[in-house]
Amino acid sequence: MKIKLILAAAKSDPLRKNDPFMPLSLAILAGAAPEHDYIYCDMLWEDNLGFDEKVDLAGISSRYTAENTTYEIAAEFKKRGIPVVLGGPQMSSVPHRAKKHADAVVVGEAENLWPVLLKDFQEKKLKNFYVCSPYKFDARGSTVYQDFLYPDFKKNILPKRSLFKKKYNFDTLFAVRGCPIDCDFCSVSSIFGKQYRFKPVDHVIEELKSLKSRYYYLLDDTVLGRPSSYDYYLELYTRIAGEIRPVKFWTGQANLNAAADEKGREVIHRAVNAGLLYAAVGIESINPQTLLQSGSIKKMGINTADHPLEKIQENIRFMQNLGIIVSGWFVIGYTEDTIETYKDTWEFCKNMNILPVIFPVKAMEGTRLYNRLLGEGMIDLSARINVINPKIPSAMVFPVLKKIIKEAYSLIAIIKRTVFYARIYRKQSPREFIEKTIFAFILQIKLRHGIDLSKDDFYS
Structure with missing residues (x-):
């Protein structure tokens, strides 16, 4: 399966063209399900998101300052018939608002949720929310997969750093x-x-x-x-x-x-x-x-x-x-x-x-x-x-x-x-x-x- 992973950033973010740190979260997801083919875009460094590339799924992680940008990107993919999954700290804070713009939302730590989500997607059983939290998620009538345990790191998931075109x-x-x-x-x-x-x-x-x-x-x-x-x-x-x-x-x-x-x-x-x-x-x-x-x-x-x-x-x-x-x-x-x-x-x-x-x-x-x-x-x-x-x-x-x-x-x-x-x-x-x-x-x-x-x- 071909998956595009995007780290969203606002156009006004002062770190644009300047961020020295390799972003890790989406590379960890790729490492958690390495059998798939991933394309990675960091909006702090890349302007062309390749909306017209043929992919099966788009996953977007949002910085706190990029919520509106995230929704705009999601709309472009959905306009082309590409399913969208949203995640990251900001989406985890406003999951029900985020769901209005996506096929599924990941809430909390994602490395244990991601393989489950991809399996559900391939079997056409994608749920609305995938949640990692010890507290019961307020589903509000939506479909939910919830892992009540945080990742324990016994399995060593090595981030797929080969995704990065840029040398940080x-x-x-x-x-x-x-x-x-x-x-x-x-x-x-x-x-x-x-x-x-x-x-x-x-x-x-x-x-x-x-x-x-x-x-x-x-x-x-x-x-x-x-x-x-x-x-x-x-x-x-x-x-x-x-x-x-x-x-x-x-x-x-x-x-x-x-x-x-x-x-x-x-x-x-x-x-x-x-x-x-x-x-x-x-x-x-x-x-x-x-x-x-x-x-x-x-x-x-x-x-x-x-x-x-x-x-x-x-x-x-x-x-x-x-x-x-x-x-x-x-x-x-x-x-x-x-x-x-x-x-x-x-x-x-x-x-x-x-x-x-x-x-x-x-x-x-x-x-x-x-x-x-x-x-x-x-x-x-x-x-x-x-x-x-x-x-x-x-x-x-x-x-x-x-x-x-x-x-x-x-x-x-x-x-x-x-x-x-x-x-x-x-x-x-x-x-x-x-x-x-x-x-x-x-x-x-x-x-x-x-x-x-x-x-x-x-x-x-």
Whole structure:
């Protein structure tokens, strides 16, 4: 069977022609049912989707910012009589709305559902929804196949990376899924569950050895773990440092709580020995009340008795002193925030030599934040920034953000941060010093393009 797989992206996405990371989800599906013939399109890099190619089925995965684009693509295929399956995080959040545009919708993790769906399709028994969730799906009279168990990763499904025509700067893989933190603005816990699920270390090592790039991105929601996952990561990073040759450098998302814990600090040390160069840290806010309100305080390595901002700074410095480049990711627009919060956040980042990534909070459907604010009448469904905050005039947000980004990612600011990290790398070998310093510089250029707010319909 010939199947076209498309990763949808909005035309205004700032990562268009700039995304350095290999997308993994659809390659995993192809690896889960490798007997079929697949054609892959990543809309961040490809404009011609080949609607007139003869295929039996079209599968479209949607980024959060690409819902409308996804429906437009689906309509083009259906116009040509090609059945359409939709999936991905956004479609999982609005499955019944998505079903109006597709023959079937995949909700949640798809690698165990995909072979079942394809078998049903070939037997002309395709159901409306294919669901992976421990909670009973609200079918509303539709036909449903539901797997109540999350994938356990005992079977090593190797993503079909041969699908990719483009050579990405970073390969990608995952070792752990699930997140117990459950921040109210985030959908990760609702899709992947609140308990960690660990891929066997042998499987991770096998996959790493198959990667061709010198750089990779570990997709776990926190690559430094939490107390319940420290032992796993200690073993994993020890194995990577000892077995992966030549050394590969890598990046990932991280929390700060490991830096405040003795065992967690050992995880960080071993991650660095295993090649960790850069961590995208979800700091979320410099306001302790906002951290409490969103639930993010659980990942900061602080408690209400601490001087919270000082502790956050201490945890960041611990990581930086080991040579980890840190970017701080922030969402602004909660009750305690004002327009000055944007400027204060940038000053915090500047003083800490961290790369700022600042966004207005957007309540995504399916999250606890969205449901709470909708009930309080604080969601504007027609607005680019849908969270209503009387203290932050929406017309002021993007001009302020653009000014901050222009200053934060000016050539002078980038050079200053590069010099900051280069001084840390001086203690390492000449080759590592040169390679890591160049990496620090190029990373900031890439990040600047990735958070470009110059397009009027960005974040719509």
